[in-house]
Amino acid sequence: MPESQANIHAAPGATTRFLRRYPPLVLAAAGFVLFTLLVALAADWIAPYHYTTQDLANRLKAPAFLGGPEQYWLGTDELGRDLLSRLIYATRFSVVIAIAGTTIGAVVGTLLGFIAAHFRGWIEESVMMLVDAQASLPFILLALAVLAFFGNSLVLFILILGINGWETYARLARGMVISANTQGYAVAVRALGATPFTIYRRHILPNIASILIVQYTLNFPATILLETSMSFLGLGIQPPLTSLGQMLGAGRAHLLSAWWISILPGMMIFLTTLSISILGDWLRDRFDPTLRNR
Numbered sequence: 001m002p003e004s005q006a007n008i009h010a011a012p013g014a015t016t017r018f019l020r021r022y023p024p025l026v027l028a029a030a031g032f033v034l035f036t037l038l039v040a041l042a043a044d045w046i047a048p049y050h051y052t053t054q055d056l057a058n059r060l061k062a063p064a065f066l067g068g069p070e071q072y073w074l075g076t077d078e079l080g081r082d083l084l085s086r087l088i089y090a091t092r093f094s095v096v097i098a099i100a101g102t103t104i105g106a107v108v109g110t111l112l113g114f115i116a117a118h119f120r121g122w123i124e125e126s127v128m129m130l131v132d133a134q135a136s137l138p139f140i141l142l143a144l145a146v147l148a149f150f151g152n153s154l155v156l157f158i159l160i161l162g163i164n165g166w167e168t169y170a171r172l173a174r175g176m177v178i179s180a181n182t183q184g185y186a187v188a189v190r191a192l193g194a195t196p197f198t199i200y201r202r203h204i205l206p207n208i209a210s211i212l213i214v215q216y217t218l219n220f221p222a223t224i225l226l227e228t229s230m231s232f233l234g235l236g237i238q239p240p241l242t243s244l245g246q247m248l249g250a251g252r253a254h255l256l257s258a259w260w261i262s263i264l265p266g267m268m269i270f271l272t273t274l275s276i277s278i279l280g281d282w283l284r285d286r287f288d289p290t291l292r293n294r
Contacts, residue, residue, distance in 0.1 A: 026282045029275035040092040051089040052240050055080035060258045075260045086242050094244045098223045104162025106169050106216050113173025131167040139164050165219045176208040217280035221273035228269055244269050
């Protein structure tokens with residue numbers, strides 16, 4: 001075999017290298033996540049109707065592709081509201097709530113992890129005791145107690161979601177900061193007289209940010225599912241606001257006669273969490289030095 005042909009067989013083409021780096025499943029997941037974000041951002045422009053607009057003369061109509069009214073592509077609910085419009089706005093509310101809740105948990109947990117790693121001693125023990133208590137307490141019971149005592153509101157609901165999962169960031173950040181403090185770059189910067197805040201902000205945090213970002217992508221689907229579960233039980237988003245979980249719960253009474261009310265938001269929840277989980281697993285593999293060159 002000529003040498004040129006051997007090189008062609010030995011070296012993969014650009015398309016092959018691209019697909020190895022970005023598998024089709026990952027590209028599909030990224031595309032769906034991007035589509036979801038665009039839908040959430042452009043809900044006011046792309047929704048045919050407002051999510052509270054009612055048409056009682058067209059209650060529980062089937063989707064247009066099943067013979068329903070042509071103006072209601074995905075059918076209507078028990079109050080004659082357009083399901084496509086409600087699905088678009090529900091995606092916006094669910095995504096915003098999940099982003100806010102996950103971000104609160106990430107910031108609080110990371111900050112407590114840095115505090116525990118810096119001060120050590122009784123402060124570290126106190127933080128880790130809180131971490132263990134949070135990890136051992138069924139979160140749904142804590143959420144029920146808070147909502148029953150303080151009442152339900154959107155801000156309180158987001159704060160409750162933010163409490164969930166912070167212990168993972170705290171434990172992760174503490175371990176990585178303790179390890180980073182012994183690395184050569186941190187020792188050298190400290191010897192030059194840099195303050196601890198400068199070391200953490202400009203050197204240690206950028207070096208561990210990739211791991212925290214991966215953890216964020218892994219916690220995000222869990223936050224969506226938690227919001228869905230609580231809204232399904234009537235403890236989350238309250239009417240007239242809507243969310244995917246609220247739509248799912250509202251449609252359970254019509255599951256046999258109007259299945260599209262529950263199935264469509266359920267499919268959106270499934271595809272969104274699956275796509276983000278696939279991206280999270282891919283990012284974790286990309287940032288793992290033991291798997292990076294495989």
